[in-house]
Amino acid sequence: MPAQPSHNPPPASPDPGPDALRADARENRERILRAAREAYAVHGIDVPVSAIARRAGVGVATLYRRFPTRTSLITEAFTEQLAECAGALDEALEDPDPWRGFCTVVRKVCAMQAADRGFTHAFLARFPGDTAYAGELDRAEEGLALLVRRAKEAGALRPDFDVSDVVLALLANNGVADGAGPEAAAASRRLVGYLLESFRAGPATGPLPPPAGLELDRLGGTA
């Protein structure tokens, strides 16, 4: 739906928004974002801007016209996944069984981290000045606190669990996702299995995900 002619004032100069773009530009913008997501997922956020431009079939200038800085491209590329995380949390809050909700959200976010190396990095590298991102985080923190409180009250989450232990789990999972290479997914599942088991109040309830078969000499993630 195009904006009605000359009724609403033109948007502020920075970021005309995807809708106001010419058709070809809009398409290119999408191509760039897709290329960025793919490249970041495989190689992490250290991929050069020029490589993404090449992958998208455009020149660097085109890329920089849409995304004035490298960081803006990164945040934009991961907005979708961040929203998915937030959605997972909302779902968890709606689950009548808070413990199940808790497990689900932890599993989901950790699986996303393990599947997409770039998301892991983007998620961890906070971007100062990105207010949308910061607001999202605040909301997430609130929701988490609520979920944790409920799970404790239900007697399923150990009483000495702290909200910050969720961050702890994410950081730990990040390390595994980053270092386990092709086994990242399996390794992450195994770790989350261990962690959820020790987060739970009372004895274990089910079997652990299978071991990832990591070896000491395959530790190198970035090497």
Next chain:
Amino acid sequence: MPAQPSHNPPPASPDPGPDALRADARENRERILRAAREAYAVHGIDVPVSAIARRAGVGVATLYRRFPTRTSLITEAFTEQLAECAGALDEALEDPDPWRGFCTVVRKVCAMQAADRGFTHAFLARFPGDTAYAGELDRAEEGLALLVRRAKEAGALRPDFDVSDVVLALLANNGVADGAGPEAAAASRRLVGYLLESFRAGPATGPLPPPAGLELDRLGGTA
């Protein structure tokens, strides 16, 4: 003990060894290594070579005369800590209680990772071609397997534990050490507490280390 005069042939041209150096060169070598360890511990292994040279009070050429490449400096700088890890494992193997030995070595290595950001990175970035390093790893893997087997036989380690779970724990701890900033030490202790608890066969035996108080918006480690 200096080599006996002119009996054994001079060592191969690469690396004359610290002993054969002139006094001032030997001192500078030590200064460089010390500066490297300090810088790496605080900032990780991404510190530029020039910064280390400056910190050591020498020129870059001096540094490169001793350590022909950046990587050689890094491996050399962390040889000591690697040996410490190996020593911890040996001690653990001598402990009559294999579970206690297991816990000790995991705690020790994880604490080292948390205390020294550079060590973490160096430990994970395997260096192809460094045979000494590779041999060390092989030995470690053997020792670990033995320790794990004994701890299982003693009934203290859960039967479905896999040797690769040690690597899993190290990777996880690495993520925490890397991302938790100033709280790294506390966060690492907390994580290791959780993990050891879920590694143990049977119920928990003691209190958990205190929470690290991490917040979502302080996740950024490298940013």
Next chain:
DNA sequence: GACTAAACGGACGATGCCTTCCACTTAGCC
């Protein structure tokens, strides 16, 4: 079909890093 503003791409400058080179200095020995 022609016009205009938006969009495009590749070349370019700037920066930061690893590594090498070379003219000068100094420790260790006679």
Next chain:
DNA sequence: GGCTAAGTGGAAGGCATCGTCCGTTTAGTC
């Protein structure tokens, strides 16, 4: 004290990356 080889520091080369500039192309409209 003087000699020599080892040692030294800073400057320069080479490479990769971020971000910009400008002449050319193209979408959208009359």
